[in-house]
Amino acid sequence: xxxxxxxxxxxxxxxxxxxxxxxxxxxxxxxxxxxxxxxxxxxxxxxxxxxxxxxxxxxxxxxxxxxxxxxxxxxxxxxxxxxxxxxxxxxxxxxxxxxxxxxxxxxxxxxxxxxxxxxxxxxxxxxxxxxxxxxxxxxxxxxxxxxxxxxxxxxxxxxxxxxxxxxxxxxxxxxxxxxxxxxxxxxx
Amino acid sequence: xxxxxxxxxxxxxxxxxxxxxxxxxxxxxxxxxxxxxxxxxxxxxxxxxxxxxxxxxxxxxxxxxxxxxxxxxxxxxxxxxxxxxxxxxxxxxxxxxxxxxxxxxxxxxxxxxxxxxxxxxxxxxxxxxxxxxxxxxxxxxxxxxxxxxxxxxxxxxxxxxxxxxxxxxxxxxxxxxxxxxxxxxxxx
Numbered sequence: 001x002x003x004x005x006x007x008x009x010x011x012x013x014x015x016x017x018x019x020x021x022x023x024x025x026x027x028x029x030x031x032x033x034x035x036x037x038x039x040x041x042x043x044x045x046x047x048x049x050x051x052x053x054x055x056x057x058x059x060x061x062x063x064x065x066x067x068x069x070x071x072x073x074x075x076x077x078x079x080x081x082x083x084x085x086x087x088x089x090x091x092x093x094x095x096x097x098x099x100x101x102x103x104x105x106x107x108x109x110x111x112x113x114x115x116x117x118x119x120x121x122x123x124x125x126x127x128x129x130x131x132x133x134x135x136x137x138x139x140x141x142x143x144x145x146x147x148x149x150x151x152x153x154x155x156x157x158x159x160x161x162x163x164x165x166x167x168x169x170x171x172x173x174x175x176x177x178x179x180x181x182x183x184x185x186x187x188x
Numbered sequence: 189x190x191x192x193x194x195x196x197x198x199x200x201x202x203x204x205x206x207x208x209x210x211x212x213x214x215x216x217x218x219x220x221x222x223x224x225x226x227x228x229x230x231x232x233x234x235x236x237x238x239x240x241x242x243x244x245x246x247x248x249x250x251x252x253x254x255x256x257x258x259x260x261x262x263x264x265x266x267x268x269x270x271x272x273x274x275x276x277x278x279x280x281x282x283x284x285x286x287x288x289x290x291x292x293x294x295x296x297x298x299x300x301x302x303x304x305x306x307x308x309x310x311x312x313x314x315x316x317x318x319x320x321x322x323x324x325x326x327x328x329x330x331x332x333x334x335x336x337x338x339x340x341x342x343x344x345x346x347x348x349x350x351x352x353x354x355x356x357x358x359x360x361x362x363x364x365x366x367x368x369x370x371x372x373x374x375x376x
Binding site: 015017019021023026027028030032142143146148150152159162164166168 | 203205207209211214215216218220330331334336338340347350352354356
């Protein structure tokens with residue numbers, strides 16, 4: 001699976017459970033959200049605009065994805081809503097890795113480019129480095145309709161948070177659904 | 189890292205946060221526990237006894253580990269305490285994989301042997317199959333003092349639960365502690 005196939009497999013609506021483990025406080029926080037992921041062509045205006053922001057030739061973009069989320073976390077009563085556009089730009093010599101442009105980082109509200117690497121095990125690893133922060137996220141499909149994500153965050157060089165999300169495709173499975181998804185997808 | 193090195197690195201006391209995502213109910217449950225892991229030599233009486241239970245020559249055991257846990261989960265008020273012994277038996281031709289004997293399965297209270305595989309990325313994968321249940325667990329170290337675990341459980345062929353544990357070494361770090369563990373280990 002390459003990153004475009006990974007994004008294509010991610011397209012759709014997902015019901016997501018998220019947990020954050022705050023390692024220093026030994027506390028955890030749960031949350032729920034709905035995710036919508038839309039695959040964008042490299043000629044989509046949103047992709048071209050994001051490339052322009054980073055001063056990158058949009059011809060080098062592999063594709064794009066628009067991710068929209070709407071959820072709640074336990075520790076506050078506020079709605080967490082948002083949307084971002086992601087654009088992978090492969091390294092010229094290594095097609096399985098490259099830069100991942102995004103409108104907005106998950107941890108900071110400014111544009112930030114991360115790195116991606118698509119592993120031989122079909123796992124997508126995203127690494128984002130901020131000034132005082134480092135985040136590594138691993139995403140993989142247990143099946144076409146169950147996507148899992150794990151991330152770890154370092155602040156000032158020390159591990160501060162580990163997160164885990166389980167995502168089940170909503171509203172009907174894709175045609176390639178295998179029998180092993182029966183229990184999970186029947187609940188969505 | 190081979191499985192004996194993985195067990196040796198796991199030895200000690202750990203403070204663990206656990207979350208279970210019940211996929212069909214879209215509900216999650218948190219828990220906390222303390223884990224104690226003791227590395228056992230292949231000549232330890234507990235290792236020999238477990239091999240005898242499975243009718244396996246204890247000479248083929250690589251080592252053993254005694255895991256003791258004491259914790260609580262949110263949905264009940266009961267203490268979850270227990271202890272088990274694990275013994276890896278490598279496949280003759282493939283030393284990085286084999287059987288994992290255990291006194292007690294995590295999901296069923298009867299002796300059950302699973303399979304292990306130590307990946308080239310230093311990730312330990314444990315697969316246990318019961319009559320109506322399949323569990324796959326992945327364990328890895330983010331650092332010598334931060335161990336993460338993820339598991340997924342299928343019942344009757346459908347995904348039913350995804351779990352995630354973050355474990356921080358308690359009571360002083362091992363000598364090989366790197367600077368990057370400062371934040372997490374200072375809290376233990």
